[in-house]
Amino acid sequence: MKSAATTTTTRPGSWRSILASRPVVMALTTITFMVLYYQTLSNIQIDRSADCGTASCTSNNNNIINNHKNIDGNSNGISWLQLSPEEAQTGDVKSSTTDTGIDGGGRLGVYPGRRPKTVQYILHEAHKRYERMLKKRQEMLDFYGWGKSGFTEWHRVGYFWLYFPASFSCPHEIERVGPLDDGGKWVCGLSLYEEQPRAKCVMYSFGVNHETRFEGEMLDRTDCEIWAYDASVNQMGPETQGRPKVHFTSVYVGKEDRVDPQGNNWKTIKTLMAENGHDWIDILKIDIEHNEYQTLNRLMDDYEGGTLPFSQLLIEIHVDPQFIQFVDFKRFWERLEGFGVFPWWTEVNLVPVMFGDKPYASEYCWINTKGGAKNILIHNF
Known part of the structure; x- marks a missing residue:
């Protein structure tokens, strides 16, 4: 005869059966986990607020x-x-x-x-990126050996794209001033000149011919005073004529002070600055058809061991075997880099292509990373 075993029977529907069911156990576990999870997130947020909310x-x-x-x-x-x-x-x-x-x-x-x-941090990072580009340039020169003597007919503009990219950074906004076609220029930090954090803005423009839409817009938007030079014309274009902050002289800029056989006056940048009582140029614009090399080489000679006297350089650089060989061009470019002047923008001038020729010039925009208090582009405002 079997003994009667004492058992406890849970009636269906009682609270114990409900709590012991698998779905309820899983639900309670999930809720507990979520509470702990959100509490952890809340603590993290509190820590962040403690660090950055005060x-x-x-x-x-x-x-x-x-x-x-x-x-x-x-x-x-x-x-x-x-x-x-x-x-x-x-x-x-x-x-x-x-x-x-x-x-x-x-x-x-x-x-x-x-x-x-900060502006200084942006320049610091730009220097590091530029150093990487310089290493790649040298590797290409060593590997290919292209253009060691002169610019060839087919490859002259390719040297810009391959060896000399605009790899630095303008630490401010950039904006095209003047026309969208030939004659317009890209400017670094135009708002700084518009807001006038300094007493004055000095701009030099070499090679104006009759194309002065860039200069005209700069006069419209800023308080910059412009000193312009070009012996190929007797006056500037209509955008600048009669305006009190424009000073035009029919003079060529070059490597020495002289009068050529045709009776044209030539002067160096340093001579012109001395005549005008300037020790610094905020914006230096140069478009002088192949003479940029002798002009800037002379400027670098005059300031050897020091600081070039401008904040930014907007220049059209021409490559033609009649005027410069590749080894001399490379030396010219590396001299600018040695002064702490680096290119941040470039565009090929495609006007010759419209007339069936090959492009032979590129617009380059450069920033001077030196100059202390005189250089408005390397400070925070």
């Missing part, structure tokens, strides 16, 4: 700025975003451009690996 965040960002502000000696703060007093205190950036709908950005310092971009 003045300590601004202090941290200022330390980053200070670490990169000593390239040519000065920094006035964050250049990439204008902060309100509240935003500067909390680090919580809420500014936006209401007319375009552009968002002002997020909390400073939160995005991993990013830093507030």
